[in-house]
Amino acid sequence: xxxxxxxxxxxxxxxxxxxxxxxxxxxxxxxxxxxxxxxxxxxxxxxxxxxxxxxxxxxxxxxxxxxxxxxxxxxxxxxxxxxxxxxxxxxxxxxxxxxxxxxxxxxxxxxxxx
Amino acid sequence: xxxxxxxxxxxxxxxxxxxxxxxxxxxxxxxxxxxxxxxxxxxxxxxxxxxxxxxxxxxxxxxxxxxxxxxxxxxxxxxxxxxxxxxxxxxxxxxxxxxxxxxxxxxxxxx
Numbered sequence: 001x002x003x004x005x006x007x008x009x010x011x012x013x014x015x016x017x018x019x020x021x022x023x024x025x026x027x028x029x030x031x032x033x034x035x036x037x038x039x040x041x042x043x044x045x046x047x048x049x050x051x052x053x054x055x056x057x058x059x060x061x062x063x064x065x066x067x068x069x070x071x072x073x074x075x076x077x078x079x080x081x082x083x084x085x086x087x088x089x090x091x092x093x094x095x096x097x098x099x100x101x102x103x104x105x106x107x108x109x110x111x112x113x114x
Numbered sequence: 115x116x117x118x119x120x121x122x123x124x125x126x127x128x129x130x131x132x133x134x135x136x137x138x139x140x141x142x143x144x145x146x147x148x149x150x151x152x153x154x155x156x157x158x159x160x161x162x163x164x165x166x167x168x169x170x171x172x173x174x175x176x177x178x179x180x181x182x183x184x185x186x187x188x189x190x191x192x193x194x195x196x197x198x199x200x201x202x203x204x205x206x207x208x209x210x211x212x213x214x215x216x217x218x219x220x221x222x223x224x225x
Contacts, residue, residue: 004157101163105158110155
């Protein structure tokens with residue numbers, strides 16, 4: 001079974017803090033994704049990556065950056081957390097590079113910024 | 115721009131009923147369509163993936179159909195159970211870009 005894990009289930013941070021969300025997948029997938037999910041807005045893509053050290057902006061990249069130094073790990077960074085970044089963050093992965101096939105999701109991180 | 119719509123937004127049914135969840139999309143140029151389940155506060159679980167060349171996929175009590183030309187997919191759940199209560203999302207895989215998600219249908223199955 002594909003397993004996608006996220007470093008924290010719940011996280012509470014202060015405004016202005018630098019926040020790291022980590023995602024690891026164990027199926028040698030090429031593609032990895034970061035989404036945020038908010039009531040009424042659904043899932044929105046922040047960034048994705050189809051290869052090590054490669055990244056592409058999604059629909060809402062402002063205020064976020066990402067890092068993919070190893071194939072299995074994709075990190076989402078909030079450079080200076082703000083209250084409007086309070087949300088559920090979901091990581092996903094899928095197989096062949098550029099072939100966005102079946103996606104598998106992690107359990108999510110509920111981030112609260114105070 | 116591809117858009118995915120799921121109607122209704124919420125549905126409540128008595129246990130044992132067969133039900134259909136609907137998903138429509140605006141651009142028929144897709145690689146595949148995926149149905150997910152999400153329990154409150156959790157991540158998404160993949161239920162079924164239908165490739166663009168397929169008409170349907172089945173897994174247990176779930177059956178998903180795809181009509182690309184009309185931009186529609188349905189998820190059929192047979193003999194619903196309280197454990198089926200969750201939000202169901204569909205997502206289409208357009209050409210060369212990541213999935214586009216609907217906002218989901220929140221299903222409640224009442225015992």
